Amino acid sequence: SGCASAWPEDWLGSDSRALGIATLLATTGLLIWTKLPTALIIFAIGSVLAVVEIVDTGATLSLEWIAVPVVAPTGSEWLEGTLQGALPQIPLTTLNSVVSVCALSVDLFGEDRAASRASVAWSV
Numbered sequence: 001s002g003c004a005s006a007w008p009e010d011w012l013g014s015d016s017r018a019l020g021i022a023t024l025l026a027t028t029g030l031l032i033w034t035k036l037p038t039a040l041i042i043f044a045i046g047s048v049l050a051v052v053e054i055v056d057t058g059a060t061l062s063l064e065w066i067a068v069p070v071v072a073p074t075g076s077e078w079l080e081g082t083l084q085g086a087l088p089q090i091p092l093t094t095l096n097s098v099v100s101v102c103a104l105s106v107d108l109f110g111e112d113r114a115a116s117r118a119s120v121a122w123s124v
Helices: 017-033 038-057 075-086 089-109 117-123
Strands: none
16 A cells, blocks of 8 residues: 555564664764774674574574576577677776776876876787
8 A cells, every 4th residue: 555654563673664774874974983894884783683583583594505507508608698798898898907007007106107098008
């Protein structure tokens, strides 16, 4: 229904909007005012909350191996992947390396001694 989002159970609890908003505010605060590893802190708190939720609901946690089938592509699939995926990526990758090397040379040697785009492009 259209009013389903107004019910309190959506806003309260361990899997709620209030917790999401609190996490957003805590993350923003940690990023702005501290140099603590914010992602690691939020991950640890989330892991603790997940374990508490599992214990409260009485659910069991079982770790199992996931069987992922190995699929070997055929020769025509390799060719199609090369022509449609790998070759079109080469110009972008080359341009990215030129931009990165030029930016690094400015950082290391300053504007007056930095490598030119043309010289880097020809060397790549």
